[in-house]
Amino acid sequence: MQCSPNFTWDDLLYFLAVARTGQLSTAARQLRTSHATVSRRIDRLELSLQVKLFERNPRGYVLTAMGQRFVETAERIEAEADRLQADITSGNPAQRGVVRLSAPEGFANFFLAPRIGDFSDQHPNLSLELVTIQQIMSLSRKEADIAVSLDPPKGGPYEIEKITDYRLSIYGSKEYLKSRPKITCRDDLLAHPFIGYIEDMIFAPGLDYLGDVHPGIKPRFQSSSIFAQLTATLRHQGLCVLPHFIARDEPELQIVLAKEIKLIRHYYLVRHRDMIRNRRVRAVADYIVASVEANRDAFLG
Structure with a gap:
């Protein structure tokens, strides 16, 4: 490669934004400029x-x-620039830019979203995009920068860190129960309507758990949204x-068969x-x- 006098650090910022997102429009939004x-x-x-x-293609x-x-090379230069910024600001790195995080709806809406204000206070120059659509965002295609996942990739160029186990139980409203x-054993569950995920839209094996409760359970109401199920x-x-x-x-909810049925799933970064x-x-x-560690009891009960 030969660099001409027109090559600048700003050009690298544009390059990295497009490399990470794969889209001109998304990169433009992150950089607060125009597509053109x-x-x-x-x-x-x-x-x-x-x-x-x-390579330019329809995707x-x-x-x-x-x-x-x-x-x-560009990311090494970016890292050095960040370290220089940290030195200039007396060790307080003022990172700037946008980070896109993909996470399951339950983790995103019920755990992370209420804590976004605290994150913003700690990192006022960072913007966080939280994606909760019911599909796996591709890190390799730069659709997301980082992901919380129920089932980590089996291979590929990824760093995977288990951040917590979490417990699930069968719940019903006190009024319903x-x-x-009365429910005294697993077979009694067959006499009750169940709420669960749409079977052919379950995007992660970790969400397919009714079979672990009882093979005969067929949900009467199904939704791809945990919020709708709740x-x-x-x-x-x-x-x-x-x-x-x-x-x-939710104080109105009560655990059913608490001693007999305890499901465990996992979250990975x-x-x-x-x-x-x-x-x-x-x-x-x-x-x-750090947030998960500080709230470990919420996940494990």
Whole structure:
């Protein structure tokens, strides 16, 4: 590669934003500029380096082999710039930018979202995008910078850290349980309507747990949303398997067969290896790990 005088640090910022998101529009939003400006800066960088960094296709911008190599160089420069900023501000790194976090709806809405204010206080120059759609966001395609996952990738260029186990139980509203036949064993559950996930829309094996309770259970009401399931349970529509960290804040809910049925699942923190040294992503990861550790009882009961 040969750099011309037109090559600047700003060009690297644009390059990294597109490399991490794969989309001009998303990169433009992160950089608070226009789609056209990002496109122009990428074209200028490629001309300056005299090398093609991206393949353009209908899905967006995909790094070429040379682009993949250049990411490593650009991120080392970015890390050094962050360290310089930290030195200038007396060891208080003022990270700036946007981090996109993908997380399951239950963890995102019922645990993390209420704590976003605390995160913002600690990192006022960081913006957090929290994605909770019912699918696995691709870290390799830069659809997210970091993910909380129920089932970690089986392979690939990822750093995986188990952050906690969490307990689930069968719950029903006190009003519902008071008006229905008493439940003393697993077979009694078959006489009750269940609330659960839509079977062919379960995006992670860890959410497929009714079979662990009783193979004969068929949910009467199904939703891809844990919030909708919780609402139906609170409206006395039936029984539902819920995480303890969600149900514990609902005094109307009561555990069924508490001694006999205790399900355990896990949350993992997943990062692409390209993002391990990224200070913004590390700030989000450290905050999530510390928050979970400080609230361990909420997950395990």
